[in-house]
Amino acid sequence: MSNLIHYTACPICRSGETRIVLNAKDHTVSGKLFPIAECLQCSLRFTQDVPDSNSIGRYYKAEDYISHTNTSKGLINRLYQLVRKRTLASKRRLIQRSTKLQKGALLDYGSGAGSFVDEMSKAGWNVLGLEPDVEARRKAKELYGVELGETGSFFQIEANRFDAISLWHVLEHVHELNECVAQLKRVLKDDGRIFIAVPNHTSFEANAYKEHWAAYDVPRHLYHFSPASMKKLMSNHGLEIEKQRPMWYDSFYISLLSSRYKNGTSNWFGAGLNGLISNLSALFDVERCSSVIYVVRKKS
Numbered sequence: 001m002s003n004l005i006h007y008t009a010c011p012i013c014r015s016g017e018t019r020i021v022l023n024a025k026d027h028t029v030s031g032k033l034f035p036i037a038e039c040l041q042c043s044l045r046f047t048q049d050v051p052d053s054n055s056i057g058r059y060y061k062a063e064d065y066i067s068h069t070n071t072s073k074g075l076i077n078r079l080y081q082l083v084r085k086r087t088l089a090s091k092r093r094l095i096q097r098s099t100k101l102q103k104g105a106l107l108d109y110g111s112g113a114g115s116f117v118d119e120m121s122k123a124g125w126n127v128l129g130l131e132p133d134v135e136a137r138r139k140a141k142e143l144y145g146v147e148l149g150e151t152g153s154f155f156q157i158e159a160n161r162f163d164a165i166s167l168w169h170v171l172e173h174v175h176e177l178n179e180c181v182a183q184l185k186r187v188l189k190d191d192g193r194i195f196i197a198v199p200n201h202t203s204f205e206a207n208a209y210k211e212h213w214a215a216y217d218v219p220r221h222l223y224h225f226s227p228a229s230m231k232k233l234m235s236n237h238g239l240e241i242e243k244q245r246p247m248w249y250d251s252f253y254i255s256l257l258s259s260r261y262k263n264g265t266s267n268w269f270g271a272g273l274n275g276l277i278s279n280l281s282a283l284f285d286v287e288r289c290s291s292v293i294y295v296v297r298k299k300s
Helices: 073-099 115-122 134-144 152-155 177-187 206-214 225-234 248-263 268-283
Strands: 020-026 033-039 045-047 103-110 125-129 162-170 188-199 239-246 291-298
Touching: 020 206, 033 115, 045 291, 073 115, 073 162, 073 188, 073 248, 073 291, 115 125, 115 134, 125 152, 152 177, 162 177, 177 188, 177 225, 206 248, 206 268, 225 239, 225 291, 248 268, 268 291
Parallel strands: 103 125, 103 162, 162 188
Antiparallel strands: 020 033, 033 045, 188 291, 239 291
């Protein structure tokens, strides 16, 4: 029997002013409905009644859970793999530009099957990759010869060690949210940068697909960030957002999945159109993008 977490206050700002805004379905494993609440103060959304960290593992056991399996099964996953080569290089360049370093010490937290650890290692960075899933760690070894550590070792890392820390679609999965952010700050060098990519529930297509929006991905996604709630979370821990960068491809990938969840089959034209509108709306306002990369530094 799993222990469920029911929040009585917002995990970020501790406000008790919250309301249920929708019920989202787990399309990947269980088919169950989970309520999603929104904080009326900081606008964080969070999944209610999620399994605790000891019992959520089974919700990741899906053959096509893509960050763990690296699968190319099905057209959407094939497209994802195709695009990933480009996004890996652009993430590397973002880190090099933001840190002003061609190589340095990087922590990649939540490494999945190891593709980004491989990318940065080949560029000459000294990389520590951490990943909770044993199967994903095995895959990283098999695919890239990369040895990933267990995330349990994260809190043993010494202070001021890393020039850069990356969490690519990871923070929304972390049960100990505030403890995690506090430790990220501790292990970051004073002039280092943290790179956090998360879905944005205030984006155009989140609003278009509502409870069918694939990036809710309940119960694996515990939190659903808005730019305002991310700013509040960082500020609470003595961190600040230096810049925000759009993830253009996410709009199309998420729209395709959302369209399949909503209609039972992917409406390629409709999804493509929603992805395009989402990106156009974010051209002049990154805070409208499907997913946002937050570049974070210590407050000066």
